[in-house]
Amino acid sequence: MPKQSPIPDELDKPFYDACNEERLVIQYCTSCRRYQFPPRPGCTRCGNNASVQWRQLSGRGRIVSRVVVHDTPTSSLIPEQPFNVAAIALDEEPDIIMLSHLPGTPVDQVPIGAAVEVIFETTPATGQKVPEWRVAG
Amino acid sequence: MPHPGVPHSWFRNKDGLGLWEGRGKVVATGVGTSPTARRWDEKPETSMGALTIIAIRKAIADAGISPDEIDGLVLTPESTTGVSNDPKTPPPPGWEKHFKMASFPQAGITRGDIDWLLLNTPELKNVKFMMNGAMCMSVSFVAAAEAVARGLTQTCLVVRGWHNLAGRYYVGVGASALNTASGPFKYSSIWGLPACGTTAMVFEEYCRKYGKSHDQMANFVVTQRRNGLMNPDGFYSQHRPEMITVEDYLTARWIAKPANIYDNDLPIMAALAVVFTTPERAKNHKQKPVYILSHGQTRPEMMGVTPTLEKWEQATDRMGRILYEGSGVGPDDLSFENMYDGFTLFHQFHLEGLRYAARGEKRGYALDLYETDISIEGPNPVSPSGGNNGNGRTRWWNHRDTILQLQGRSPSQIRKKAEIGVSGAPMPDICDALIWSATPPV
Amino acid sequence: MIYLLSFDIDGTMEFGDPAGGVTVEMVRRAKELGFIVGSCSDRFPSWQKKAWDSYGVAVDFWVPKHMLLDVKTRFQADRYVHIGDRDIDRQLAEKVGFHFWWDHEAVAEPWLAWLTDQR
Numbered sequence: 196m197p198k199q200s201p202i203p204d205e206l207d208k209p210f211y212d213a214c215n216e217e218r219l220v221i222q223y224c225t226s227c228r229r230y231q232f233p234p235r236p237g238c239t240r241c242g243n244n245a246s247v248q249w250r251q252l253s254g255r256g257r258i259v260s261r262v263v264v265h266d267t268p269t270s271s272l273i274p275e276q277p278f279n280v281a282a283i284a285l286d287e288e289p290d291i292i293m294l295s296h297l298p299g300t301p302v303d304q305v306p307i308g309a310a311v312e313v314i315f316e317t318t319p320a321t322g323q324k325v326p327e328w329r330v331a332g
Numbered sequence: 333m334p335h336p337g338v339p340h341s342w343f344r345n346k347d348g349l350g351l352w353e354g355r356g357k358v359v360a361t362g363v364g365t366s367p368t369a370r371r372w373d374e375k376p377e378t379s380m381g382a383l384t385i386i387a388i389r390k391a392i393a394d395a396g397i398s399p400d401e402i403d404g405l406v407l408t409p410e411s412t413t414g415v416s417n418d419p420k421t422p423p424p425p426g427w428e429k430h431f432k433m434a435s436f437p438q439a440g441i442t443r444g445d446i447d448w449l450l451l452n453t454p455e456l457k458n459v460k461f462m463m464n465g466a467m468c469m470s471v472s473f474v475a476a477a478e479a480v481a482r483g484l485t486q487t488c489l490v491v492r493g494w495h496n497l498a499g500r501y502y503v504g505v506g507a508s509a510l511n512t513a514s515g516p517f518k519y520s521s522i523w524g525l526p527a528c529g530t531t532a533m534v535f536e537e538y539c540r541k542y543g544k545s546h547d548q549m550a551n552f553v554v555t556q557r558r559n560g561l562m563n564p565d566g567f568y569s570q571h572r573p574e575m576i577t578v579e580d581y582l583t584a585r586w587i588a589k590p591a592n593i594y595d596n597d598l599p600i601m602a603a604l605a606v607v608f609t610t611p612e613r614a615k616n617h618k619q620k621p622v623y624i625l626s627h628g629q630t631r632p633e634m635m636g637v638t639p640t641l642e643k644w645e646q647a648t649d650r651m652g653r654i655l656y657e658g659s660g661v662g663p664d665d666l667s668f669e670n671m672y673d674g675f676t677l678f679h680q681f682h683l684e685g686l687r688y689a690a691r692g693e694k695r696g697y698a699l700d701l702y703e704t705d706i707s708i709e710g711p712n713p714v715s716p717s718g719g720n721n722g723n724g725r726t727r728w729w730n731h732r733d734t735i736l737q738l739q740g741r742s743p744s745q746i747r748k749k750a751e752i753g754v755s756g757a758p759m760p761d762i763c764d765a766l767i768w769s770a771t772p773p774v
Numbered sequence: 775m776i777y778l779l780s781f782d783i784d785g786t787m788e789f790g791d792p793a794g795g796v797t798v799e800m801v802r803r804a805k806e807l808g809f810i811v812g813s814c815s816d817r818f819p820s821w822q823k824k825a826w827d828s829y830g831v832a833v834d835f836w837v838p839k840h841m842l843l844d845v846k847t848r849f850q851a852d853r854y855v856h857i858g859d860r861d862i863d864r865q866l867a868e869k870v871g872f873h874f875w876w877d878h879e880a881v882a883e884p885w886l887a888w889l890t891d892q893r
Contacts, residue, residue, distance in 0.1 A: 198522040199513040233519040260537040263589040267524035268508040273861045280523050292636035294523040320511035574821040585840035
């Protein structure tokens with residue numbers, strides 16, 4: 196899928212640098228013992244900046260929901276319509292949802308509840324890699 | 333001149349706060365609604381600012397008071413969820429001949445501005461209390477309720493205008509047209525989700541969990557439009573009076589399945605003003621006072637890119653608890669509910685959080701309720717205002733109608749006696765809501 | 775030869791919201807010249823029909839935006855064209871084998887040239 200290339204900023208550069216190395220890292224607050232994503236300047240629960248560190252995840256998750264997009268606002272994806280967008284709950288923290296086009300899964304045939312594993316997709320404009328997910332096994 | 337936002341301590345956002353101290357000390361009386369339009373035609377007299385002034389004057393006249401009596405103004409400055417010009421963009425030529433200019437160039441065009449309003453509504457000579465209620469008029473209603481209850485203002489206008497600029501927006505233009513994505517939306521925009529996508533995703537999860545289907549939404553959507561078409565101030569009644577059918581809904585094209593085109597609301601131009609005051613002063617107002625029994629707020633603890641069903645259910649459950657604890661009433665006391673609907677697919681989260689018309693159920697019953705008689709004639713009126721879906725996008729038709737219902741003069745007046753109502757907006761996990769009553773609390 | 779012209783309304787027709795550049799007269803002329811004409815829009819089908827009736831144009835079909843395939847099934851034609859103003863119009867049209875013209879291309883009534891070609 197010809198996704199837009201995300202432009203990293205100072206805050207999320209560690210996330211995107213890790214993507215380019217095909218590693219999935221997200222923020223973890225050592226005080227609250229919880230993950231958060233997307234990256235933020237501090238913990239969204241305790242507000243502490245110093246307690247937030249980057250941690251690598253297993254890259255495993257589960258599909259909790261999906262939509263089929265028929266009328267996207269994103270120009271580069273219009274030719275791909277209709278396409279799946281799935282909500283992926285991370286194994287380490289199921290409250291954290293990442294999105295996926297589920298490459299390899301036919302449109303409107305998303306297996307809810309299925310285990311998925313992360314892959315990394317290169318976006319065309321800048322070559323920045325982003326996390327994608329495919330049904331495991 | 334910058335005006336203060338609402339102090340955080342004013343919001344009732346947790347359990348255990350007990351009855352609201354302002355309960356019964358604040359009432360709404362006058363209501364003023366501007367004409368509507370689909371888009372701005374770039375004439376000063378139809379601008380968002382001009383519509384706001386119209387709404388203010390109508391509200392004051394509706395209350396039957398002198399503008400001199402207004403000593404407070406609470407405004408929601410944000411005036412769209414669509415396109416706003418660069419704040420530095422100068423107003424169109426000739427603008428300064430119609431309006432006095434505030435320091436903010438886009439004031440009255442793509443942003444509400446207290447200073448601009450006061451400059452251009454010169455009869456408001458005695459406004460001393462001024463506050464901005466950010467993001468949603470629900471916040472401004474709460475702010476004004478607290479301000480009156482705390483004695484900071486005696487008679488306060490609550491105001492919000494909406495603009496929708498000419499031309500199309502959002503799809504395939506602006507940031508959506510780029511091959512790169514920057515800023516906070518890059519975690520969602522690269523996946524191409526339309527605005528309704530998140531709601532559709534949680535709705536899908538809801539249907540899967542409770543064994544429900546999108547088709548069960550049809551009667552709700554049709555009833556919304558029916559209620560809206562009774563409202564002579566609504567966009568559809570003024571400009572597109574055609575009625576939607578169940579077949580229209582069930583055969584509509586998908587935007588993000590399971591959200592179709594009629595699950596989305598239509599951006600419009602419109603403004604609303606409401607007069608808040610004390611019960612004592614309201615004795616001299618023309619309209620019957622509607623008492624505010626309490627208010628509540630939810631905000632998400634953001635962890636992921638999108639919310640989950642569990643989070644939305646937790647948030648709306650919390651809202652129900654906070655509202656009932658603060659007001660001293662319960663679900664069975666509600667004559668109707670007027671929670672937000674702009675997207676239709678999340679209305680049931682609000683409804684279930686309040687346990688509205690539940691028969692012992694806690695969750696997963698709303699779509700079955702939708703298939704019963706939810707009309708204004710029936711025993712369980714759902715969203716009698718018609719909401720955004722029946723009137724166009726404002727996030728305030730529901731509040732407005734709740735006041736009118738309890739005054740007994742709603743154009744879509746419920747047939748049973750309207751005694752206590754609830755209204756709130758916008759999202760299930762980002763919501764400010766109020767419980768209102770036709771009579772003072774016992 | 776049989777030609778079918780489908781018109782989007784909002785952003786395409788002069789009575790759309792926003793107004794487009796294609797006039798009722800253009801549609802009426804096509805109809806009078808023997809084209810199969812109709813609308814395919816996000817407006818309710820019942821409203822589409824009423825709108826055309828109010829302009830005195832006896833259109834052959836009035837359907838939701840995503841139902842061009844139904845039109846193709848119902849009407850046998852040698853050429854099928856949809857005119858619209860959004861990418862989604864183009865996509866939905868091309869997906870079911872319609873040729874697509876943007877609204878600004880259509881204001882020149884390019885379909886009239888087909889009659890000349892035919893002669």
